Amino acid sequence: MWQMPHDEDPVLRWAIDPRIAAGVSTRRGGVSTSPYASLNWSYAVGDDPERVAENRRRALGALGLNPAQLAVAGQVHGAALARVGASEAGGRPVPGVDGLYTSEAGTAVAVAVADCVPVLLAAPDHGWVAAVHAGWRGTAQGIARRAVEALVAEGVPASAIWAAIGPSIGPCCYEVDAPVWEAMTAAFGSDRMLVPNRPGHWRLDLWLANQMALEAAGILPGHIELLGWCTACHPEWFFSYRRDGARSGRMGGFICRLP
């Protein structure tokens, strides 16, 4: 279950199992200044690296983790994933992938988001976790489905996997045009996740699209935990690329199987 943050909580926790630490950082409780105030997770948006390092220490520390345990995806709005372990932890982002998965206890896998959807997967009884970055491109390319398939290929039954759909831009605020409509309907064979808004424009529900992708991959509907918080609607908690522009912070979505 998602646990509501309070006060200066640097992390929105996904409490799925005592053997798993997982969450998405908020923008609170960090040390960055405007436009990255206060807890910016990302080194790639022009913020002071020392502040980002401290922000990550705080967000991870809230769940008993530290940056040396962290393996991060390079993120190219694609649908490739990589299996990682301790040798990738604490190092450079893994290039060319938008999702990471691991069975190594103590290795945290992470993605950065600010409107795109962080999807976290956990199979506590089988010891696997995954973190996925799903914007509309990754969603249309099926990255959530491919993440489930990657765990299934490692021997994890899909019925044993739990999924969390974290904070992202919601259907309330995410207007898209015809190319996105075409990509999504071609990918899903359905326009269920698109609501007509004005001529040539729709509102896209990335939460529903990712839910559909997870269910199509065999995740039980009762195993999908949707937070339902829109990043653009909640400036007090989240950064939003659409709302704030390119010079804004990012949140980190991360998950770790505890040793």
Ligand SMILES: [Zn+2]
């Ligand atoms: Zn909204």
